[in-house]
Amino acid sequence: MCGMMEDMPKTSARLLSLLSLLQARRDWPGADLAARLEVSPRTVRRDVDRLRELGYPIAAVKGPDGGYRLGAGSELPPLLFDDEQAVALAAALQTAVAAAARVPGMGEASMRALQTVRQVMPARLRRRVDMFQVTAIGPAEGGGADVGMDVLMALSGAVHAREVLRFDYDDVLRKVEPHHVVARGGRWYLVAWDLDREDWRVFRADRISPRIPTGPRFTPREVPGGDVAAFVTSRFQGSDGADGWPCRGEVILHAPIGAVTPFAADAVVEELGPERSRLVLGAWSWPALAARVGAFDADVEVVGPPELTSAFAMLARRYAAAAGRMS
Structure with a gap:
């Protein structure tokens, strides 16, 4: 026996x-x-x-x-998954929720699919799937670096257990309070409070080598602004907080709103009249913000701040000098 x-x-x-x-x-x-x-x-x-x-x-x-x-029978028996397949399925269905903005109903359908598949899994795998929670920011685009399921499970497990995590990151030992596993642009990230640097950090998961066992439990802090998606997006835009771009300005374009909105991306557009639109937008730097406004090919009135006006003046001198060298 x-x-x-x-x-x-x-x-x-x-x-x-x-x-x-x-x-x-x-x-x-x-x-x-x-x-x-x-x-x-x-x-x-x-x-x-x-x-x-x-x-x-x-x-x-x-x-x-x-x-x-x-065969492709009309009724399937209970599905069989090994641990990695179960976690991969949970990750795929959870990140698919981010596509809901582009494909109506996809987010809800993905969650229903996850619940359906979860019901036919053994209890052990259900616990692993339930433990794996990911915050998806935008559709999964691009080809990110591969991350082992063992790493993702270690990160997600520490987040779920609220336990201090130690890991090697580019050959440097880090000690953090892990808060969220994030999928963005085809890559995986860990959002955590760095205990040694006493600040929030966003780590690439493919560079993390977790150390086991995990440390003591902690009481989670709130990410700046309270929204992890907004916080991570702001960090990728160069901001230290959750307010988006580090440089933001307001202008009035002498162009109809219909000609502005299709190219405004994340900017806020307001119609002021048949041929005037208010535009509030951001960029990495003030010159970059001025150049972004110039791409609309319309007369501009700068509302503020003064740094944006100075950036327009600097670009005007630079462009005039470039035009002079070619004459």
Whole structure:
């Protein structure tokens, strides 16, 4: 009996691997499956029978080599996930919520899908999925650096447990109070209070090497502004707080609002008349802000602040000098 119990985990893992292979392509020769799983063809046949007993529609494929095909039955039996697949699924469905702004209903549908899949998972995997919480900022665009699921689970686990986390970051030991795991622009980040520097930091997860065990529990602080998405966005825009761009100004453009709004991005636009629009916007620096306004190809009245007026004057001198050199 003891030997049978020891073999059960191996058999379950092999069944999961077999199911993954059958899902990967349409037809599989039996010999190829046996080679991939490093078992005999007879064992493959027994495992196929076990999956059929669980309700998976696996058909035998006729031919010189024989083989198997996973059907697309109208009703699926309970799904099988290993730990990494479960966490990856939770991450994908949670980050999909950020796409709701572009695709109506996607966020709600993603959460329903997560709840549906969660119900058919074993209790152990449900706990891991419930522990993994991510704040998604915007759609997942771009190709970020790979991060191991073990790292993401370590970060999310420390956030969930409210325990101090130690990790190596670019070969420097950091000690932090972890607060949020964030997905932004195809990358993963950890938002945390750095205990040594006594300040908030945003760490790239692909550079983190967690140290185990975690430290004592802590009472979470509130991120500046109270909104982690706004805080992280402001940090990427160069601000030290949660107020967005470090340089913000207000101008009046001699252009209709219909010609301004499509190119305003995150700016605030207000119609003042048929050919006048108020624009409040930000940038990394005052010259960059002035250049951004100039891109609208319209006459400009600067409302403020004085730094923006000075930036326009500086750019005017710079552009005039450049034009003079070409004449």
